[in-house]
Amino acid sequence: MASTQDTAQTPFKFRPPDNKGVTEINDESKKLFCASFQVPALRVPAAATNAFLKAGGEYLLNLPRCRSAVEDTAHHQSGDVAKGQHRIVLLRKDFPSDPSLIPTRLRDLISQHAAALVEHTLTLDYSYWTPEDILRSILPAGLQPPGSFETAGHIAHLNLRDEYLPYKSLIGKVILDKNKQLRTVVNKLDSIDTEFRFFKLEILAGDDDTVAEVRESNSRFLLDIRRVYWNSRLQFEHERLVRLFHHGCVVCDVFAGVGPFAVPAAVNASWGPAAPGVETNPSAPPPSRLVLANDLNPVAHEYLARNVALNGVEGQVVPYNLDGREFVRRSLGELGSERVQNGIKEAVKRSKRRAREREQALAARKRKRDTDDDSDAKGRREKSGTSQVSSDADTETVDIARYRWPHHYVMNLPATAVEFLDSFDGIYRPYISLLAPDVRSRVEDPEHYDPPESAEGMPFPMPMIHVHCFSRSEDPEVDAIQLVEKHLRCQLPPGSVTAHRVRDVAPRKEMICVSFVLPVSVAFRHNKDEKKT
Numbered sequence: 096m097a098s099t100q101d102t103a104q105t106p107f108k109f110r111p112p113d114n115k116g117v118t119e120i121n122d123e124s125k126k127l128f129c130a131s132f133q134v135p136a137l138r139v140p141a142a143a144t145n146a147f148l149k150a151g152g153e154y155l156l157n158l159p160r161c162r163s164a165v166e167d168t169a170h171h172q173s174g175d176v177a178k179g180q181h182r183i184v185l186l187r188k189d190f191p192s193d194p195s196l197i198p199t200r201l202r203d204l205i206s207q208h209a210a211a212l213v214e215h216t217l218t219l220d221y222s223y224w225t226p227e228d229i230l231r232s233i234l235p236a237g238l239q240p241p242g243s244f245e246t247a248g249h250i251a252h253l254n255l256r257d258e259y260l261p262y263k264s265l266i267g268k269v270i271l272d273k274n275k276q277l278r279t280v281v282n283k284l285d286s287i288d289t290e291f292r293f294f295k296l297e298i299l300a301g302d303d304d305t306v307a308e309v310r311e312s313n314s315r316f317l318l319d320i321r322r323v324y325w326n327s328r329l330q331f332e333h334e335r336l337v338r339l340f341h342h343g344c345v346v347c348d349v350f351a352g353v354g355p356f357a358v359p360a361a362v363n364a365s366w367g368p369a370a371p372g373v374e375t376n377p378s379a380p381p382p383s384r385l386v387l388a389n390d391l392n393p394v395a396h397e398y399l400a401r402n403v404a405l406n407g408v409e410g411q412v413v414p415y416n417l418d419g420r421e422f423v424r425r426s427l428g429e430l431g432s433e434r435v436q437n438g439i440k441e442a443v444k445r446s447k448r449r450a451r452e453r454e455q456a457l458a459a460r461k462r463k464r465d466t467d468d469d470s471d472a473k474g475r476r477e478k479s480g481t482s483q484v485s486s487d488a489d490t491e492t493v494d495i496a497r498y499r500w501p502h503h504y505v506m507n508l509p510a511t512a513v514e515f516l517d518s519f520d521g522i523y524r525p526y527i528s529l530l531a532p533d534v535r536s537r538v539e540d541p542e543h544y545d546p547p548e549s550a551e552g553m554p555f556p557m558p559m560i561h562v563h564c565f566s567r568s569e570d571p572e573v574d575a576i577q578l579v580e581k582h583l584r585c586q587l588p589p590g591s592v593t594a595h596r597v598r599d600v601a602p603r604k605e606m607i608c609v610s611f612v613l614p615v616s617v618a619f620r621h622n623k624d625e626k627k628t
């Protein structure tokens with residue numbers, strides 16, 4: 096066991112001894128991290144301990160995960176006092192030896208209880224030290240322990256710079272050892288899968304198991320971090336958008352990954368505002384949302400489907416495995432398809448059934464309470480009320496029309512999503528016959544193309560597009576909006592567009608989400624294929 100003497104003038108830092116030669120963490124090498132420190136202490140009557148702790152103030156030894164008052168082992172080992180009569184109150188190493196510098200309240204207590212100033216041996220071992228303490232002791236001087244790491248379920252993922260690579264297994268082992276909720280530590284290698292955006296990984300320590308279970312926004316996700324994209328830092332952005340969607344709306348998630356926008360949007364039907372212009376019954380549960388969720392990565396698609404089932408939102412979230420461009424172009428047709436319409440109809444019925452069952456269970460519990468309160472009449476009244484709930488719900492019809500048109504498109508593929516904006520060109524043209532004659536005549540004449548810019552008078556809403564992108568500009572919001580306008584090939588009216596800073600991804604590189612209402616001129620634009628025919 097090493098003994099560490101304090102000679103420094105600066106505030107004393109409790110650290111394990113240097114163990115630069117250690118190459119493995121095992122039961123033997125862990126013993127090397129045990130260290131003893133001599134600290135000043137007051138030997139006080141056990142009954143007065145709390146008074147000393149209160150009066151000690153800033154002079155108490157305030158070590159994280161360490162009590163400031165400990166058993167008086169030294170004395171009762173030597174047999175000179177009965178066990179438990181005294182306690183040791185630990186003091187900071189710079190506790191003044193000059194009594195005049197001791198705060199009056201503490202000085203008075205010392206003399207009142209004849210407390211003795213003693214030396215206490217404080218022993219701290221491997222189990223006490225933080226991962227940073229252990230790594231600082233092992234890594235070469237000048238190499239600071241790597242900073243914080245991210246986790247996904249039982250997995251910690253690090254992004255080690257080159258200088259740490261010779262020590263990567265040790266670093267992994269210490270992190271694993273010190274975080275009981277972890278089973279696997281991985282290092283992200285520099286190469287990212289350019290198409291599906293997941294990182295190549297190497298296992299540093301623990302189980303070779305990269306399938307994590309993660310919880311976010313009241314939802315559970317299974318995902319293999321070796322084969323699909325996942326970023327816990329996007330949790331706030333996922334939640335921000337889901338809270339923006341109104342009750343009972345339709346969302347198309349173009350780059351859905353394993354579903355962190357799509358699944359919570361369906362799970363949290365009550366989040367967000369009520370549907371604009373729709374009368375709602377405040378005592379009824381809000382209508383379900385419908386989400387078409389797409390990802391080109393077949394593995395992400397597979398996990399998305401599993402997560403839909405895991406969260407019980409089948410029919411409310413419909414998974415697709417298409418290229419984003421094709422998904423956007425097919426989305427309106429898909430919403431009108433029997434598969435989607437029947438799926439949401441069943442899902443709405445299912446969620447109404449669940450709400451009804453919950454209500455009945457509550458009523459049954461209340462009835463039982465009332466019966467227990469010896470009121471037979473009350474019980475009978477409640478009983479007839481319950482059967483009313485059931486028959487009402489059974490005859491309810493599903494308002495399927497609300498799920499016919501999309502209200503939101505989410506496009507979270509910041510590196511290239513803006514390049515997919517041209518897929519909105521003319522997606523509403525197949526529905527032009529639904530427009531009022533005057534509006535239609537303005538949008539269908541390719542020679543005198545003059546569409547209205549607002550959705551007013553349209554038989555369907557124009558959806559909001561939420562597209563993520565990166566900006567390195569001094570003014571990232573303005574830059575991101577200009578980028579979107581360039582790819583849309585039209586100017587967005589100021590009131591119809593916002594830019595939200597999501598996060599810094601690197602020095603001077605911001606992730607931005609631009610949200611705008613799809614301009615009618617884009618929605619009914621003659622697309623390239625149409626022009627050719």
Ligand SMILES: C[S@@+](CC[C@H](N)C(=O)[O-])C[C@H]1O[C@@H](n2cnc3c(N)ncnc32)[C@H](O)[C@@H]1O
Nearest residue numbers: 290291324350351352390391392418419507508
């Ligand atoms: C940045 S991730 C975002 C995933 C998810 N929305 C999230 O927030 O975690 C982008 C996703 O787009 C998918 N992707 C990449 N290219 C695509 C394409 N051409 N069409 C559809 N999906 C694509 C990737 O597989 C990846 O899952």
